[in-house]
Amino acid sequence: MNGRSGFVKIVLRGVGGALLLAGLAGCGTNPVTGKSELSLISERTELEIGREQYSPSRQMQGGDYKLEPEVTRYVQQVGQRLAAVSDRKLPYEFAVLNDSTPNAWALPGGKIAVNRGLLLELNNEAELAAVLGHEIVHAAARHGAKGIERGVVLQGVLLAAGVATRDSDYSQLAVGGAAIGANLLNQSYSRGAELEADYYGMSYMAQAGYDPLAAVGLQETFVRLSRDRKENWLSGLFASHPPSAERVEKNRQRARELGNGGELGAERYRRIVGVLKKSAPAYKAYSEGLAALGKKQPGKALELAGRAIALEPREALFYGLRGDALGQQKAYPKALAAYDKAVALDDGFFRHFLRRGALKAELGDRSGARQDLNRSLELLPTADAHYLLGGLALRGGDRPAAISHFQHASGASTATGKAASSALVRLDLPANPQRYLRSRLGIDRSGVVVIQLQNPTPVAARNIRIQLGERGSGGGVAVRGEYRFPGTLGAGKTAALRTDIRLTDGGQLNRWESRIVGAVVVD
Structure with a gap:
């Protein structure tokens, strides 16, 4: 538990230094599934992540589609109609992105986006409701927050991992807090989370007056396109929402439970999306x-x-x-x-x-x-x-x-x-050599203290000066000598420098410290 709490703290400092982590670890009831689950991220933090990451995440995916504002207003109306019947009341927002790749995503806190390219592939308003209802469940059931808790985002931040990119995807450029949004957008949901989002998303469709059977047809289309290995689909929606025959059958079963009937909105959808075509x-x-x-x-x-x-x-x-x-x-x-x-x-x-x-x-x-x-x-x-x-x-x-x-x-x-x-x-480096070059102490067989140097930087360094000090009984370190490394220490290289200090007992080495106090970059 302590280790998990620690990584959440690191992630959230990247998202926003002012976030408070009161009640970091605790149990609660998932508002969508009703299941009891461990929650490491408070709702306040979840909402803050969504607010901070929504704008840069949209920028990374091509920016907002502005050419025909009626399209965005339409998607927002459908989204809010579904949000009104969701099990968790969040500050839901819906945007249309100026990207031709068929995709949709949800950030924690109810921030949802659908690409212009996906709208072109749908047949009616009910299919759009299936997409948006699915994404609403991802947000409402904390699927994105759970991904953070699993350490997905932390791993991306610490390793500076690259993310899958396309011509109109600029997420590889993001730095700082925005890099966390890039990792959030590129994480894949688990099989259980996808089935959960289908199941409850179809319930929201029915409650909002849409025909849930449209979700079945939508998944059948997804499976067919994935089998055809359409490249833009594989790099878009399927990367984070993998389709399967299992999902089609589960959706068909769920549609029977909910009962057929409800709006398709085909004509209304064709009129709005006609400008995109x-x-x-x-x-x-x-x-x-x-x-x-x-x-x-x-x-x-x-x-x-x-x-x-x-x-x-x-x-x-x-x-x-x-x-x-x-x-x-x-x-x-x-x-x-x-x-x-x-x-x-x-x-x-x-x-x-x-x-x-x-x-x-x-x-x-x-x-x-x-x-x-x-x-x-x-x-x-x-x-x-x-x-x-x-x-x-x-x-x-x-x-x-x-x-x-x-x-x-x-x-x-x-x-x-x-x-x-x-x-x-x-x-x-010349002003702060200790920040870039590394040193540690060793001892050879004859008892002589050896300074081991490492240069992990992409440039070579010379005139490296190292001070050697001994820690006294009061905790202070007294400098006992200064040494200069002869020659040049190349980029990525290591070297050893013998000193004139000899110890009679290897255990005495832990009282000694080294510090790099000078260096010059080789042009």
């Missing part, structure tokens, strides 16, 4: 343009961006793609104009500011770059923005600010994160 060719061209850009084919990407814009000139993402393609061609003024248009159309998506800020930095507009990059950080803390701001601070002579930005960026397991780590070490 109309713009689907534009988003298809956009996705193909992203793929071309990834293959370093900026000309093809630019052509596809133009095709997407011609079909739907109001979508900011398409101008962002144009800016990226022009940037690869080094047509910087035209790229800047494209990013300006993207920001004008959608000033609430981090990537438009990040890319424009990076270009402004390249063009020497430090003030404009800082403004854009800081705005991107407000929307989503990323390693890329911190790294670029660190470089700007360094060029402006603000060493402390540069160190702070590089520290934030170094938390990412990306090329940018590695570059930030290297920049951080180069800046800070």
